[in-house]
Amino acid sequence: MRLILNPNIAQPDQFYGDLLAAHDGLSDAESHAYNARLVLILGNHIGDLEILAHALDAAKLASLKE
Amino acid sequence: MKAVFETPLYPYQRHADQDTDEPQRHHVVIVGAGPVGLALAIDLAQQGIETVLVDDNDGVSLGSRAICFAKRTLEISDRLGVGQQLVDKGVQWHLGKVFCDTRKIYEFNLLAEDGHRRPAFINLQQYYFEMAMLERVRVLQQQGAPLQLRGGNKVAAVLSHHDHVSLQLDTPDGAYALNADWLIACDGATSPIRQALGLDFVGRVFEDNFLIADVVMDADFPVERWFWFDPPFNRGQSALLHKQPDNVWRIDLQLGWDIDRDAEKRPENVIKRLDAMLGSDIKFTLEWVSIYTFQCRRMKNFRHGRVIFAGDSAHQVSPFGARGANSGVQDADNLGWKLKAVINGSAPHDLIDSYDSERVYGADENIRNSTNSTDFITPKSPVSRIFRDAVLDLAEHYPFARPLVNSGRLSMPCVYDHSPLNTPDAMVSGPSRTRPGAPCVDVALCDGYLLQRLGGRFSLLLLNIDSTIALEDIDEAIDQVVLDASLDLTGALSERYLGSDSQAVYLIRPDQHIAARWSTFDPLAIASALQRALAGGSLTCV
Numbered sequence: 001m002r003l004i005l006n007p008n009i010a011q012p013d014q015f016y017g018d019l020l021a022a023h024d025g026l027s028d029a030e031s032h033a034y035n036a037r038l039v040l041i042l043g044n045h046i047g048d049l050e051i052l053a054h055a056l057d058a059a060k061l062a063s064l065k066e
Numbered sequence: 067m068k069a070v071f072e073t074p075l076y077p078y079q080r081h082a083d084q085d086t087d088e089p090q091r092h093h094v095v096i097v098g099a100g101p102v103g104l105a106l107a108i109d110l111a112q113q114g115i116e117t118v119l120v121d122d123n124d125g126v127s128l129g130s131r132a133i134c135f136a137k138r139t140l141e142i143s144d145r146l147g148v149g150q151q152l153v154d155k156g157v158q159w160h161l162g163k164v165f166c167d168t169r170k171i172y173e174f175n176l177l178a179e180d181g182h183r184r185p186a187f188i189n190l191q192q193y194y195f196e197m198a199m200l201e202r203v204r205v206l207q208q209q210g211a212p213l214q215l216r217g218g219n220k221v222a223a224v225l226s227h228h229d230h231v232s233l234q235l236d237t238p239d240g241a242y243a244l245n246a247d248w249l250i251a252c253d254g255a256t257s258p259i260r261q262a263l264g265l266d267f268v269g270r271v272f273e274d275n276f277l278i279a280d281v282v283m284d285a286d287f288p289v290e291r292w293f294w295f296d297p298p299f300n301r302g303q304s305a306l307l308h309k310q311p312d313n314v315w316r317i318d319l320q321l322g323w324d325i326d327r328d329a330e331k332r333p334e335n336v337i338k339r340l341d342a343m344l345g346s347d348i349k350f351t352l353e354w355v356s357i358y359t360f361q362c363r364r365m366k367n368f369r370h371g372r373v374i375f376a377g378d379s380a381h382q383v384s385p386f387g388a389r390g391a392n393s394g395v396q397d398a399d400n401l402g403w404k405l406k407a408v409i410n411g412s413a414p415h416d417l418i419d420s421y422d423s424e425r426v427y428g429a430d431e432n433i434r435n436s437t438n439s440t441d442f443i444t445p446k447s448p449v450s451r452i453f454r455d456a457v458l459d460l461a462e463h464y465p466f467a468r469p470l471v472n473s474g475r476l477s478m479p480c481v482y483d484h485s486p487l488n489t490p491d492a493m494v495s496g497p498s499r500t501r502p503g504a505p506c507v508d509v510a511l512c513d514g515y516l517l518q519r520l521g522g523r524f525s526l527l528l529l530n531i532d533s534t535i536a537l538e539d540i541d542e543a544i545d546q547v548v549l550d551a552s553l554d555l556t557g558a559l560s561e562r563y564l565g566s567d568s569q570a571v572y573l574i575r576p577d578q579h580i581a582a583r584w585s586t587f588d589p590l591a592i593a594s595a596l597q598r599a600l601a602g603g604s605l606t607c608v
């Protein structure tokens with residue numbers, strides 16, 4: 001398995017909207033905490049260390065541009 | 067009543083070495099009678115190697131310090147003849163609870179696997195550990211073992227030569243000189259020997275202070291390990307409560323970086339903090355209080371010619387995960403048989419270099435683990451704090467997050483996977499936990515335990531091997547341990563040592579680590595594996 005970086009969410013607008021809605025009414029600190037919990041939950045779901053390493057790297061953007 | 071650690075147990079006595087014109091030369095001089103120096107001295111004494119153990123003090127560790135002793139340490143202590151005494155005195159515990167604020171977020175059980183003689187951990191004051199070792203030293207001496215213990219002997223100068231080391235020792239009667247073929251520096255984290263030789267000791271200091279208190283109280287708290295993140299009685303910081311023998315409880319309170327250490331150490335302030343933690347209705351007395359800053363660091367190399375460093379002098383970790391004394395005892399275990407083989411001329415000096423490579427590897431593993439724990443317990447940046455708190459919040463609700471909570475990963479023995487002493491694994495489907503480099507895993511047999519039959523010398527473990535095979539072809543330096551299925555009551559022997567094979571041969575080092583294994587009996591292969599295990603990497607092709 002490789003990290004999927006092509007579109008993979010059937011309803012992108014729906015997901016994006018849900019993500020923002022989840023932060024509605026949260027303070028900055030609460031939002032940061034929420035994001036951290038979300039990253040941990042998603043990370044556990046993926047489980048595969050190699051894919052997670054790719055994702056950690058991909059999120060840096062810089063290393064993709066070289 | 068005087069505390070044990072205030073009683074002189076090996077007071078200074080003048081020795082004939084102090085009255086000779088020329089410095090006397092000894093095979094091994096060990097500096098420091100802490101847990102590591104004592105363990106090594108006993109091992110060498112049991113092997114008949116002439117040794118002098120010196121310490122500037124004359125008693126056991128001041129205050130408790132180490133309290134958790136891991137199974138591997140107990141197994142090594144069995145070989146040194148003190149294991150049972152430690153287990154009889156120690157407190158066994160299985161349940162750990164983790165709290166955040168006022169909520170219990172989860173608990174864990176150190177479910178011990180069946181078939182091990184020793185528990186995963188015991189809690190025992192370091193001074194009891196050292197006392198048991200000192201008693202063993204006395205017994206060995208009475209039996210004529212060539213071991214001397216000299217209290218009140220302080221190493222004041224060290225000079226390293228190519229084939230020996232010369233020392234100057236200060237005593238109440240003045241200074242005298244000694245020479246040693248090998249000098250083993252077990253002189254603790256501040257190692258005067260390391261400093262005298264100008265050697266490095268680099269790593270990380272954690273900018274935090276911990277108040278460590280041992281209190282005596284008759285409280286009916288259960289025998290469990292309780293760890294708090296951010297409790298009401300120590301806001302924003304962590305706390306630990308753990309039971310030791312004699313109704314002594316270990317309390318660790320994180321204090322933060324900018325504190326007034328002298329004020330914090332004053333009994334009235336300590337008592338105020340403990341009242342807040344325990345409830346003011348609990349009566350206790352303070353046995354010992356200290357404030358620590360923790361570091362994780364090691365020397366680049368543990369061997370410098372004829373000077374070898376072991377224990378805290380070579381590497382230092384934060385106490386989360388109980389790796390200091392536990393790893394130092396593994397150093398001693400690793401070094402003892404190698405020194406013996408080199409001193410007796412059955413191995414080249416390169417064998418000592420494998421002590422360096424194996425234990426540097428072990429130290430890195432311990433430093434990594436205790437650094438991870440320390441970073442979790444005391445997050446050092448806003449974002450690491452956010453993730454830490456997220457893990458704690460999730461752990462209360464979802465099992466997946468519990469393994470991420472790190473309040474100290476308990477010390478496990480090191481597997482020397484890349485050791486030059488290993489012969490590549492020749493058992494295709496052998497169990498991974500008993501691969502070359504690993505310490506032998508214990509198994510209950512119908513008449514005792516496997517580990518009781520191993521160690522001290524090289525052993526050949528023969529499992530279901532036809533006994534008509536010509537075992538006389540095997541080097542007499544190797545003990546033979548012949549086992550078959552009839553001794554394997556629970557099937558654990560076959561599960562841990564055979565896997566899907568029907569028979570196996572293991573070559574096991576004197577420190578119970580596995581050097582090689584095969585699924586068939588081949589005397590030539592055994593001989594060359596033994597040669598490799600003694601060559602210490604100087605053998606390039608076999």
Ligand SMILES: Cc1cc2nc3c(=O)[nH]c(=O)nc-3n(C[C@H](O)[C@H](O)[C@H](O)COP(=O)(O)OP(=O)(O)OC[C@H]3O[C@@H](n4cnc5c(N)ncnc54)[C@H](O)[C@@H]3O)c2cc1C
Nearest residue numbers: 098100101102122132133134221254377378388390391392
């Ligand atoms: C609060 C705390 C909790 C801990 N908890 C644990 C735990 O639960 N489990 C664990 O495994 N470890 C734990 N440790 C670590 C453990 O205490 C050390 O790793 C251990 O004591 C190291 O043993 P050592 O023999 O290397 O050195 P030490 O015990 O420091 O002994 C060094 C000896 O050298 C002697 N010496 C020094 N200089 C000279 C000199 N110039 N001449 C002669 N003699 C000299 C000293 O007198 C001393 O006796 C803890 C430590 C602390 C501080």
